[in-house]
Amino acid sequence: MFQGTIPGPMRSIVRETASQWPGGPMYVPCCGNFTIERSVAGMGFALHSSDVSIYTSAVGRWLTRQPVGIQLLEESRDKLGWLADSLDDGVGTVATLMLGTRFLASVGREGLWHERVVRSYREQWKAKHAETIERLSGSDIELASYAVEDVRSWLQKIPSDAPVCSFPPFYGGGYEKLYEPLEAHFTWDAPEYEPLSDDDVVSVLGAITDRPYWLTASNHDVPELHRYLRGVIKATPRAAPFYVYASEARTRIVAPRQPIEPVKAPRLRQGDELVGPLSLSLLKPGQFNALRSRYLNPKIAPGAANLAIAVKDGKGRVLGVFAMAPSSYTPDEAYVLSDFAVAPTDYPRLSKLIVLAATSAEAQLLCQRAFSRRIRRVSTTAFSNNPVSMKYRGLLRLTKRGPSNEDGWKFQLQYQGAMGEHTLADALQIWAKRWGAPTTKTGV
């Protein structure tokens, strides 16, 4: 699976910008999965592409009717001899490499999961290989030439007045890692090149921008190119933005927008008495976004939750929300991404009830259902200017305290605790006894 495909809005910008360029040859160094070429398909350009990876070179050579020149390594024949019939130095080899990006990383690795992946591909190989060939054969990409050559030397050779469009790698080693499993099992006339250093990136950018028509993009805000900034694309609040630089282009921006869905359920308000029993309601992503935007500190950048749940009282009024994700490191742990109480209410410690609800047996059941695994513990991170989070104090155990990596907070606090050791009914009882005393406030 090729992972460097550029997002949809970028493709729109590429096509729109290229439509202003003179027809004729267009050059695409570091062409990756040929997304630029596919974006400008049918516009009359003679497309010349280059790259240095085994994957891209296989596709590029096939698209330009050259022999692919990639063979199975002798030492891989024991494990992958069953691929031999599929390697025809043409589209069959290209299809093999494409499918290889999905399963070769599991070849030779211990563990049932890896064995299952390889077994599944082997069992379905004939059909999936034929299907991939059929897809490739239906592709309408046309290249005038493809060169296996490093961007630095290739840029020196191409005409200085022809348009260049490229998204060169700005992160060292990313693509090398992506194609490691292919390189481990196949041999080819691979070019020798050094990964781009920071200085190389600057010189490559210079060689691209020193011409009348060009477009490039990066995840880095490049100060030297600021006067050429034509677009910023940011998919989500936590995603890295794409900066688009071009000689001439319409300015375009795409800003993150959380889907928001209204939550019509009433909220506990000032003057309302909280009554039992508590209940939990699943929230849709848009509903969670709405409640989070309404009640959570707007400084905190939202992330996507696997499971978002509203805590309601006996009258169906929302008391607060918690959201969970499976822990990346500990199999039986759920990570509390977010938990907050509605406000204002007469209960200054209402947020503790939400934490108690989030660690209840009922929440445990929902987590187990969502993550298909036993969940026994929760963990979370609190950002605070105090060395202890008052919300979690007495409920979860502080396991680590360090300086905050988010602006605006002094401490980053890690908490852990047990899950499922009390019911929602117990939660309400515990909270009412220890933290449930209301205070009377006057307000607008």
Add this chain to the structure above:
Amino acid sequence: MEETTRLAPPQMVQGDPRTLTLLDVNARFLPHEQFRQLVANIERDGCLTSTPLVWNDREAGRLVVLSGNHRTLAAIEAGLSQIWWMQIDEPLPRQRQIALQLSHNAIAGQDDPAILKELYDELESVEWRQYTGLDDKALDLLEKVDVASLGEANLDFASVQFMFLPNELERAEAAFDAARSAATADRRWIAGLEQYEPVLDALETSRAAYKIGNSATALGVILTVFERHLGELAEGWFDADSGEPTRSGTAPLEAVFGVREIPVETAVAVRTLIDRLVKDGIVPAAEPWRALDVLAGEAA
């Protein structure tokens, strides 16, 4: 509506936004990304460019922001020490406070999309476009580009949904309907709720034993272990102590032999024997398994 409907003209006041009291109950909220853009805009401008409406609640000694709460909060976040606001100094009944607050939110006009796009499109720099809080995608200004697929085929697979339902018919039906609406699946397997915990335990034990994270692979381990113990299924129809059946009806052959398959040489020999017994009229052609009765009789 009360008779004294006219307000004395509010006065313009300059002060520290931190001295203002924000509304506890405000129907408006700003998603994170919009709030960040508002803060960025105020930082860029160095001042507020629209004015909050503040009520001087002399009785409580508070300056309450009736409208412009997020603007005030963003001004604080942007580090402004002084902002201008419009201040009402006369007493305001709560009914009028709420009416003012809601009207400022609700009476906000509407955009003519064509003119909005036209004006937005006049902005040449990326920064000014960002400043507006609008974007090209939301305004549908980006050309749709469908690129030809250049990808490999995905493996064939079936998704299976396990549903653990309560015993009571009514609750089970409701749970089934709710579960069915929650996710799509090629197949749904239903089991009693009391089996939920043992299934989770079995999955967890399989995971731990083989150090795997994937649920389907863990289920595969459970099924492999089950295959190895097919013979134990005889307990479902056979009392080993008395040698008597515990029920009538039929039993699966694999529960007799403990395996689903036998070596092909053995299969050939058995098949030949059955054919001979059928030919000799000892076993009816429609019930070849009755050859086992013959074998059992000889053994007895």
